[in-house]
Amino acid sequence: MSGFNFFADEVAYRAQTGRQAAMPGVTGPSFRCGECGRHRATKGRKKTATGWRCAGCHQARECRRAIKEAA
Ligand SMILES: [Zn+2]
Numbered sequence: 001m002s003g004f005n006f007f008a009d010e011v012a013y014r015a016q017t018g019r020q021a022a023m024p025g026v027t028g029p030s031f032r033c034g035e036c037g038r039h040r041a042t043k044g045r046k047k048t049a050t051g052w053r054c055a056g057c058h059q060a061r062e063c064r065r066a067i068k069e070a071a
Contacts, residue, residue, distance in 0.1 A: 013038070033057055 029042045034051035044055030053061070 035061075 030039045031042050031045065031052055031054075032038070033040050033045070033054035033056075034048065035053050035057040038054065040054035040056065044058070046053045046055075046058045
C-alpha cells in the first residue's frame, strides 16, 4: 500500500506547489532533485558536487547560509 500512499502524497504536493506559484509549462523538462528527491523543473536548478539541486532547495540552502552568516 506504500505505493498508493506515495501517489496520494505526490498529488497533494503538486496541488500545494501549484497553488503557491502558478507554474507555467508543467510539462517542461524535469529532473530528480538530489536533495528533496522530487521531480522538479530543470529551470533554476543548480549543479552541486553530488548532482543537481532544484531551485527550491537551492533557495532554501542560500537562505539558511545567509541566516548562519548573519548570526
Ligand atoms: Zn529539491
